[in-house]
Structure formats: structure tokens, C-alpha cells
Amino acid sequence: MSNMSPRLLQMPRFVRFGIAIDTASEWGWLALLAVALWPTWWWMGQRMVDGSDDPLGVLALAALGALLWQHRLRLRAAPRLGFQVTALAGVILTTAVHNQLPDLLVGLIGLLSLAAGLLAFLPARVAVTPVLGLSVLSLPLLASLQFYAGFPLRVVTAEASRWLLALTHTVERSGASLVVDGQLIIVDAPCSGVQMAWLGYFTACAVALATGRDNRSFVVRLPVVGLLVLLGNVLRNTVLVSLQVSGNSLPGWGHDSVGLVVLGTVCAGIAWAMGTSVSRERAAS
Numbered sequence: 001m002s003n004m005s006p007r008l009l010q011m012p013r014f015v016r017f018g019i020a021i022d023t024a025s026e027w028g029w030l031a032l033l034a035v036a037l038w039p040t041w042w043w044m045g046q047r048m049v050d051g052s053d054d055p056l057g058v059l060a061l062a063a064l065g066a067l068l069w070q071h072r073l074r075l076r077a078a079p080r081l082g083f084q085v086t087a088l089a090g091v092i093l094t095t096a097v098h099n100q101l102p103d104l105l106v107g108l109i110g111l112l113s114l115a116a117g118l119l120a121f122l123p124a125r126v127a128v129t130p131v132l133g134l135s136v137l138s139l140p141l142l143a144s145l146q147f148y149a150g151f152p153l154r155v156v157t158a159e160a161s162r163w164l165l166a167l168t169h170t171v172e173r174s175g176a177s178l179v180v181d182g183q184l185i186i187v188d189a190p191c192s193g194v195q196m197a198w199l200g201y202f203t204a205c206a207v208a209l210a211t212g213r214d215n216r217s218f219v220v221r222l223p224v225v226g227l228l229v230l231l232g233n234v235l236r237n238t239v240l241v242s243l244q245v246s247g248n249s250l251p252g253w254g255h256d257s258v259g260l261v262v263l264g265t266v267c268a269g270i271a272w273a274m275g276t277s278v279s280r281e282r283a284a285s
Helices: 013-023 026-036 038-049 057-070 081-096 103-121 128-137 142-165 194-211 215-245 252-284
Strands: 171-174 177-180 183-186
Touching (some): 026 038, 026 081, 026 103, 038 057, 038 081, 057 103, 057 128, 057 194, 081 103, 103 128, 128 194, 128 215, 142 171, 142 177, 142 194, 142 215, 177 215, 194 215, 194 252, 215 252
Antiparallel strands (some): 171 177, 177 183
16 A cells, blocks of 8 residues: 555545535635626626616626525535536536627526525525526516517507407507507507516515525416516506596606506515415414
């Protein structure tokens, strides 16, 4: 044994690398993960600075940061290996496909990798799906959603509003336009409900994490989120169109006020749907 070469006793480099990762502190590992994603942060920052997208993603990133801070004293000393490997593989893939795939897709891979890194250290009771949801919502994706889904959503909104307006008006629909009592009303991009949908799903994810909801109960309530957003957007559109054709068109601030009231009501309803049964279960126990 004493004649064995010291070279043979040395561990392979990849083994030493794995041990270094496994023994790194949770904060050091997460910091390294965040630094490795710097091209994604740069691209996201540019999207917000040049005005090509709304900066709502910052709220989702702040919510992830608040979640990490909330559990800072309960972070796992031994990370969950599956999530840790997924995070590492995702960062490597993000680097490999940079400038090879669309920036939004590369950013999605990067932020899902970040979510996996967080989940590796967060307590097991933290639900996975709302964390993944917040990571997706962190992306500057509202402009893309408006481009691809905006028109179909406007058509759905116009059709639903037509049914309601037909109770008291003569209404016809063509695409995303309505002819109400002979007046042409166009359901334009701001009326698609994309921003309301983003805020609705953000509320759902944030409340689910704040109340400790599990994965299954969170997922089964997601259709309620979509339904409340759709109903809220249809109601807002119907009220504004009805006021306009009746000669009581609101000024800009009034239009915005109606939108904010409806948005607040929708988000409150989503928060209730996501949090109320958890509160009852805790009270019962």
C-alpha cells in the first residue's frame, strides 16, 4: 500500500467538483447560481429599460426573494439532490443555448433553473408549483402574450360582452369589434385582459405560498383564477361599453378607476379562493 503512487490516491477532478458543490453553503450556492445567469438578467433589464415590456416581472422576483427571506432560518443544510442537479443542468443548458434560441425561451430555462435551485434548499413543505409559477411570471412576457394571445382574448371578451349587452341593446360582433345601437366599439389591446391575468396568477402564487397551500390544492384552484379573470375583464368591458353608448362616456381617469376597482375585486376573489380553506383547516386543527 505504501508503494502506491500518490497520483492514484487523488480523487478525479469531477468528484472534487461535486464535493465542493455539495459542501458549499446554501447562500454561496444560490449566489453562484444567480451570477451564472447574468446573461438572462442583462436581457431582462434591457427589456424593461427600453420599454419593450412592462416591468411587472420585478414583482415576481421580489416575491421569490421574500419567500427565501421568510425561510432563511429553515433552509436545508443538505439540499435536495434532484432539484440541485436540475438547477445545475439548467444553468449549463442556458449558457449553451445563449444566442442559439429565442431570448424568451433561454430566459425561461434560466429562471426555472433558479426556481429549482431555490427549491433545493427551501423546506419540503413549500409547494413546488407556485414557486415555478413565480419564476415564469418573472419573465418580461406581457408583450409576447399580448402579441400571441391578445386578439383571441379580445374576441372572447367581445363575444361575452355581446351576450350581456344584448339584454338592453341591439348588438352585433365582428372580430374584436362591437356595433352597439349603431355605434362601432373596438375592443382594443388594453381590454384583452392580459395584465389582469398576470396579476391574477401572481396573486394566486403569492397567496398560496404565504398560506402554505400544497401543490395539489393549488393546481385544482387554478381554473378558478382563470374564470375570475375572464369574468372580471368581461364585466369591465361591458360596463365601459354600456356607459359609452348611453352617452355617459367616462374620462380617462374614470376609465382607469373602473379598471382598478374590477382588478382589485378579482385579485381579492383569487386571494380568498387560494387562502380561505387553509385558514379554516388551521382554525379547525
